[in-house]
Amino acid sequence: MNETGFIDLRSDTVTRPTAAMRRAMAEAEVGDDVYGEDPTINRLERRAAEILGKQAALFVPSGTMGNTIGVKLHTRHGQEVICEARSHLLEYELAMLAWFSGCVGRPVRAAGGVLRWEQVKQEIRPLGPHRAPTALIELENTHNMAGGTVTPLEVMTEICDGAHNAGLKVHLDGARIFNAAAHLGTTVKDLCAGADTVMFCLSKGLCAPVGSLLAGEEEAIARGRLYRKRLGGGMRQAGVLAAAGLIALEEMPARLGEDHANARFMAEEMARIPAVRIVHRVETNLVIFDISAAGMAASELSRKLKERGVLINPIDQRLLRLATHHDAPRAACERALRVIEECLH
């Protein structure tokens, strides 16, 4: 429950910094990061690179900026980016693909949001008299709008190997890559091994107040630093944010299983409500559910829930998405469940 008394299941982005993060923020050593002189940011970037198994990493204010720079690093104007049809990059980033990189997305609808090499390879286009060439494959793991579904390691590896053999790069939108690793019982390093660049967020299930990282080869990240400055992402004494980020990185991944168990619990209980259909396998912390059988629009259910103290966003007229997270423990999920039942009966 948040300070306003609501149980907020709209997203894991609503998590607030923990007490340990707030203490670390108050005590953080800082400097001017545009000069490369913020010791806490430097420490966060080194540690993130190490955990992801990449040469270098760049602290950016948001996942959107991390994806924007990731795409820019691997593309030129007039090229195509293959991505899943419901990917965040395509659907929720205000066409940054086109706006900053001058590229178009080639959307591929994949079951459960899990792209396969078999599908991807059929969409690759060489430059021709009528066609823009493919430059980049973009993957999203976990996949937000497919309901937090996880792309398994072997599928990631096959796509990355296939892309590289075809002379293409791979950018991984790993906003929730720690959730994917927790579900698979693998390391993020293994999951990220094939990708040329990886973006992940500190400010979602890991509870940091602000920030994401973009990791990759030293040369790419050095160029990325310049794009970050162009985009207005040179943040000066942002070590206060990186201090929280370090705690997010070191301490929070270990508890994500709790969020996943709460999401499974919610999904299993909601599946008993006749008007509810859970539309995907619940693997991590997101649950997308269909209420068309209730004869009520999703926006209407969302409004009724809010009147009773529960926040859950509609996706469209039929679907809603809820996210479990650190600030909504099991008791809050149980309460939310009762309210959902009341509103649908």
Ligand SMILES: Cc1ncc(COP(=O)(O)O)c(C=O)c1O
């Ligand atoms: C999969 C995915 N990628 C990228 C982002 C963008 O992150 P931000 O909101 O920090 O820009 C989000 C945000 O929800 C996301 O879910």
